[in-house]
Amino acid sequence: MMADGKILIIEDETDINNLIKEALTNAGYSCIQAFSGTEGLLLFDHGGISLVVLDLMLPGMTGEQVLLKIKEQMPVPVIILSARESVESKISLLESGADDYVTKPFDIKELIARIAVQLRKSPLSGVKKSSEITYKDIVLDMDSYNLTVAGQVVALTKQEIKIMELFMLHPDKVYSKQDIYDYAWNEYYMGEDKTINVHISNIRKKLKAFSDTDYIDTVWGIGFKLKK
Numbered sequence: 001m002m003a004d005g006k007i008l009i010i011e012d013e014t015d016i017n018n019l020i021k022e023a024l025t026n027a028g029y030s031c032i033q034a035f036s037g038t039e040g041l042l043l044f045d046h047g048g049i050s051l052v053v054l055d056l057m058l059p060g061m062t063g064e065q066v067l068l069k070i071k072e073q074m075p076v077p078v079i080i081l082s083a084r085e086s087v088e089s090k091i092s093l094l095e096s097g098a099d100d101y102v103t104k105p106f107d108i109k110e111l112i113a114r115i116a117v118q119l120r121k122s123p124l125s126g127v128k129k130s131s132e133i134t135y136k137d138i139v140l141d142m143d144s145y146n147l148t149v150a151g152q153v154v155a156l157t158k159q160e161i162k163i164m165e166l167f168m169l170h171p172d173k174v175y176s177k178q179d180i181y182d183y184a185w186n187e188y189y190m191g192e193d194k195t196i197n198v199h200i201s202n203i204r205k206k207l208k209a210f211s212d213t214d215y216i217d218t219v220w221g222i223g224f225k226l227k228k
């Protein structure tokens with residue numbers, strides 16, 4: 001987890017770039033500015049970026065090219081700024097890995113709200129104001145890896161915590177055993193079905209000691225998710 005992730009603004013129009021910077025700074029985020037795609041990528045390569053606001057119409061390297069380069073390297077959220085309004089370009093941008101899209105002229109408040117949504121969703125986000133995520137009566141602190149149910153600390157292993165973190169970051173998503181393995185072990189999945197089943201079963205048992213709620217659903221043939 002990055003402690004001081006910044007928002008990178010890549011926009012060649014100085015007024016717009018400054019406007020975004022000022023609004024983000026006022027909202028409590030730290031950010032850095034780039035005025036071309038090349039400069040943006042250089043700053044991105046330097047590291048510590050939690051989200052990118054990217055204009056499409058840039059001199060030299062285009063926004064689309066910058067988007068592809070960024071997404072090749074890191075799964076950071078990218079929000080596109082563009083004057084283009086056609087449905088086709090929105091779809092192709094989302095297919096290229098853009099996480100969201102704001103059409104110019106945009107309302108700065110809307111952009112800030114969209115940034116907040118992306119940062120909440122992103123496991124890489126270090127600019128969150130709180131490192132806690134909650135689901136029902138479970139609170140997980142992603143910095144200290146402390147998990148509580150109804151205020152009581154549950155002793156989970158590192159892998160069990162990582163599994164809960166994955167689930168709680170996207171409560172509506174179904175995760176395959178491979179997804180869970182990749183995230184919690186950070187290793188290549190060798191098809192060890194039992195490992196994940198054992199860990200899920202242990203998590204269920206440990207949570208059950210503190211609450212009657214059944215938190216995790218088994219989605220047969222697919223994987224696991226949090227219950228609605």
Ligand code: CA
Pocket residue numbers: 011012013055056057058
């Ligand atoms: Ca531009």
